[in-house]
Amino acid sequence: MHVLSKEDFSEFINSLIAETSLNVVGVKSKGEKFAFGPLESANQLRLDYDVTILPPKKYFFPQRETLVTYDVSSGYQSKSLADVKPTIIVGAHPYDIMAMLHMDEIFRETKSDPNYLTRRNSSVIIGVNIQNMSESCFASSMGCATIDYGYDLMLTDLGDKYAIDVGSHKGADLLNKYSKNVKKALARDIQSVGKKKQKIMNKTQQEFGFSSELIPEMLGKFYEKTSFWEDHSEECLSCGSCVLVCPTCYCFDVMDNPDLSLKTGERGRTWDGCLLEDFAKISSGENFRNTKSARYRHRYFKKGKYLFDRFGFVSCVGCGRCSSNCLPDIANPVNLFNDMYDESLKIGIQIDPATIPDIKIKTGDTIDYAPKIATIVKKVPMTANETMFELKLDDGSELGHQPGQFVQVSVFGVGEAPFGVSSSPTKKDTFELCIRKLGNVTSKIHTLNEEDKVGIRGPFGNGFNAELLKGKDLLFVAGGLGIVPLRSLFNYVLDNRNDYGRVILLYGCKEPRELLFGDEILSLADRDDVEFKSTVDRCPENEVWNSNVGVITTLIPQVDFDPQKTYAIVCGPPIMYKFVIRDLKSHNVPDDHIIVSLERRMKCGVGKCGHCQINQLYVCKDGPVFNYSKIKGIPEAL
Amino acid sequence: MKPKVAFFDFAGCEGDQLQIANLEEEILDLLGQVEVVSFREVMKEHSDDYDIAFIEGSCTRLQDEERLKEIRKNASLVVAIGSCATIGGINSLKNYQNMDDVKKTVYGEKASLFDTYPARPIDAVIPVDAYVHGCPMTKDEFLHVVKSLLLGKKPEIPNYPVCVECKKNENVCAFERGEFCVGPITRAGCNSCCVNEGTKCWGCRGMVDNPNENSQKEVLVKYGLSVDDAIGKFKLYFGWQGKKK
Structure with a gap:
């Protein structure tokens, strides 16, 4: 551990700011509240803050960003990430650092998201131990009030100086290069940091009346208790505030924004939330989570059960943002879980500590959000509303699908939609899609003709296992x-x-x-x-x-x-x-x-955006083909 | 051939058409895509040969209905622009009052010479294909809707409340600044422009499809508004939608 006088610390930050190759951001005041923002001077830093309005995830997963640009004459191009500057985040609280570690897993699993990971990997996290705790904070209950890893540097305020714990080579290099007068910490400094951390761990504004390890197991016993969820969500405004301010929420929506020329434009993504009414609605009008209680319950299950089963952690860090941003005051996990625990005592439900599931996190290739171009080689009207399109990829490659897999089809400026491939893989040069006119993309596709171009991503998902069915x-x-x-x-x-x-x-x-x-x-x-x-x-x-x-x-x-x-x-x-x-x-x-x-609202096609989720499963990744024995116990499936 | 467009106004302040006249550099790009055949605010010529009709203002008289039906007959697409046209707007405030009193307030002794009836949005009279909400509408959303229509696409207008945009913009919640805001049930799409500027949402874009009005009222009262004033908050822009229910 090292120490740096507050004056030298300011110098350190100012010399980072002076470096034009770096993007230095930190906690500043915003009205009566606090927010991460670009730093012009170390004086703007408010490391005594309680909580920021939004978590620092916005630097890796911004509120809105371009994924792909397009030009009708040349096709789709992934947005270059070459100009991403390293971002130095000054003042992240331990719970937000833990949240970043959760997000890393999510954006890395199965297929890695290049936009998130490029920004994240180039960033430097300078954390700070909590000095003032927000009223709704329950980080201690989630074991996230302090943290011993995940940062590059971690600061603790010791009055006239900061104790600095170096957590990575990146942190050490930064300190060596940009700071002066860094001293080795004395024994008493190390002791005071220990005491302060101890105090934070014990100090908590809100806490569970039980161990948070019980959450996944307890949730599992409450899924069917409809009235419990209805009672708690009665006043829900479906405004999505709780999920939009959450440091571990990662759902997004994708949309096309054409320029006025209508020939060029971009495809962007923006934060979305499972609490919003239309989150799981598909073009035919079917809404797979159409009550506020089902959506409200899904949020708790996603954080407390589904992600636990997938990654081994309850994806809540106790920052309390959901609860302080909920106007009817129904989003506080502490209240909900305490009620749930009390209720389970009343009705005599036995809850054992949840065992950590056997987890094998798979990682794979990087996602390419840019569709390939394909040409319509044949268009055959089938009924008044359905047309068969035969397509050929312009680069001459085969689609290479399994029966039952789907592709995402893009129409310039209109958007992207998923379709099951209807031709057999034995048909190699071309593939067929049978499309019903229903929403924007499908209606526009129907106006296209032979020789016209569309974008194709995929094939995606789990198809039928034709091998396994042999002889049957x-x-x-x-x-x-x-x-x-x-x-x-x-x-x-x-x-x-x-x-x-x-x-x-x-x-x-x-x-x-x-x-x-x-x-x-x-x-x-x-x-x-x-x-x-x-x-x-x-x-x-x-x-x-x-x-x-x-x-x-x-x-x-x-x-x-x-x-x-x-x-x-x-x-x-x-x-x-x-x-x-x-x-x-x-x-x-x-x-x-x-x-x-099964059919659901698939947006990203690669298990990230959250729209097609049925309880713990992603239809785009785990399906669309499922063995009934695997989904019969999944209430949202059928 | 470029689609022909025409602009029409009914009871309103013409502030939405002004937004179009104020498009500045983008107006040239827009004129590259459409041909304007009628726009009283900026040109003298008029033609009844148009493909897309943009209508501003609400319908406040029986005789306005005829004119609306005529427009509907001529146009293949009808777009309502601005709150008065999309949701009835603040004109609908009068719907809570006695129509004779309303006339007397406005026209005094000559009140008997004028007709009026409860204000209503355009789609209460004729089918509307697309909406550009807002009081006034924003240039950005107008262009978004125009581009969508030119691409043959139904414009995507959010069915979630302003809170979503407010949170993305990292605003301090209006309630925390002591303001009374109806953003939690108001349709987003404005990029929470009023709250970004430090005030609150008045609800000019109308309510989302399925608002939890009771909860919104309870929140207003919890933060210190009287029940009457909370109900008043709903009248400013939600008058027509509220009465329709």
């Missing part, structure tokens, strides 16, 4: 647009017909004119190696239909299959799954023989 009997159950992703597997199976047992397709749509892939599908009736049945919910008088009328489940009793040898592959509108699965189960199909493909 396959029962495809498709409702409406659900035939689209199933077709990629179905055609793959037909192209490798000898590898599979019986192939049965049950396909239903609302009315005859909504039948997709009409000729292709109806011609299946001529094949003797495929059993095919179709149905419509109703047939209007002016249409012709010679087959079954009734919902899709009416077809299931019409086929005879051996449930032990058969795998059912199911895709359709959200309402369909429950009923189809119920009927399959009544035919003794084992749970792990049911495979479903």
Whole structure:
């Protein structure tokens, strides 16, 4: 440990500020509050602050940023990060440093986010031990009131000087290069730092009446207690303040901003929040978390359970920002968890300390947010609202998808939307998407023609495991647009017909004119190696239909299959799954023989933005294809 | 061919059209994309041959309805601009009063010569394709909506409250400065401009689709506003939306 007089510390900061290659930011006053902002002089620093309005994560994950720029004539280009200056953050409190460590894991897991990590890796964190604690702070309860790692330098105010703990080579180099008169700390300085840290750890404005280790386990027992969540969220304004000020929240939205020329523009991302009403809403109007209590509960589960199961930490550091920014005063985790604990005592729920789950954090390639360009080589209208597009990547590469995977399709200036690939991987040069006109991107795609260009990212997600299904009997159950992703597997199976047992397709749509892939599908009736049945919910008088009328489940009793040898592959509108699965189960199909493909609002496609989350799972990353046995216990799934 | 656009005004202050006239350097870029055939505030010419009609102001008389229907017939897209047109605006304050008293206050002895009825937004009379909220609307959002329409896209207007933008802008909450703010239920899209400038949100963009009005009122009262004044806060811009419910 070292010490630096306050005067020399100011000199140190001022010499950092004088260095134009560095971006020096620190805690300053803002009205009656505090905020991190650019420093012009060390005098502006307010290291005696209690809490800043926003956490310093904004320097790595800014409120708004450009991911990609585009030019209609040349395509998409990732925003260059070459001009990112190293940011020196002066005055981060220990809880905010811990939050950065959480964010690092999240932005690094599976696929790394280049924008976050480039900024983060070049930054230097000069922390400061808490001198004044905000009224809503419960960092001690979360074990984050002090910290022994994660910083480059850590300051402790010792009256006329700062004690400086060097936490990294980066910190040491900075101190060596820019400061004068750094002295070795004396024994009594080290002792005073120890005492101060001890005092902070014990001093707490708000605290849990139980150990925070119980949180994941306790939450697990309260998911179904609907009235508990409704009571606590009754006054929720759905304003998102609690999540927007949170140092560990990372959800974002993506949108295109065209220039007035309409030929060029950018695709940006901005902070989003799961407390906001439309967060999980898709173009068809379906909102997968449509009550304020479901959204309110999701916030607690995300922090306290889902991230714990994924990373081994409860992703709350006790800064108290959520609670001090909640106008109706319902966002305070201390109140909620204390109520939950009291309630569990009252109703006699036993809670054991949550065991740390077996975690293997995978890291992988860097995300490329810039789509490749593809050309529409064929456009075939299928129904009044659905059109099939055959696409070819301009760089000549193959899409290389598995059946059941999806791609993100971009239309210049309009945006990006996910679509299941409907062609089999055996079709190599081109791939097919069948798109229903519904929202902005899909409506615009319908106005495009052969030779027009779109952007493609992907393929993404988990597809069907065609290998595992070899030798099995396959029962495809498709409702409406659900035939689209199933077709990629179905055609793959037909192209490798000898590898599979019986192939049965049950396909239903609302009315005859909504039948997709009409000729292709109806011609299946001529094949003797495929059993095919179709149905419509109703047939209007002016249409012709010679087959079954009734919902899709009416077809299931019409086929005879051996449930032990058969795998059912199911895709359709959200309402369909429950009923189809119920009927399959009544035919003794084992749970792990049911495979479903789910639809959610997928924005980033790579497990970061949070929109497609169903409880602990990301549909874009863990799905869209799931084995039913893996999701049957997941309440938001079906 | 560039789409032809026309501007129309009803009961309002014309402040929204002024925002367009004040677009400065961007106006040339805009004129590269559209042809203006009617805009009383800046030109003398007028034509009824237009594709996009921008309408400012609220409808406050029965005879205004005919003119609106005529515009709807001529235009393939109708865009309401500014609070009066999108949500009824402050004109709707009169809806809480006796119409005869209102007329007398405004026209005095000649009150009987004038017609009036409760103020309403444009979409209470004709279907509206897009909205540019705000009192006045901001240039940025106007351009955002125009660009979206030119691209054949439904403009994305937030359905979350002003708090979201306020937090992103790291403002000190208006309530913490002793102000009474209706940002928690007001539709965002203004980049929390009023709070950024140190005041509060008055609600000029109208309420989000599903506001928790009771909670907002309780918050106002908790921070010291009388119940009557809290209700008054809702009348300034939410008059039409509030009564409709």
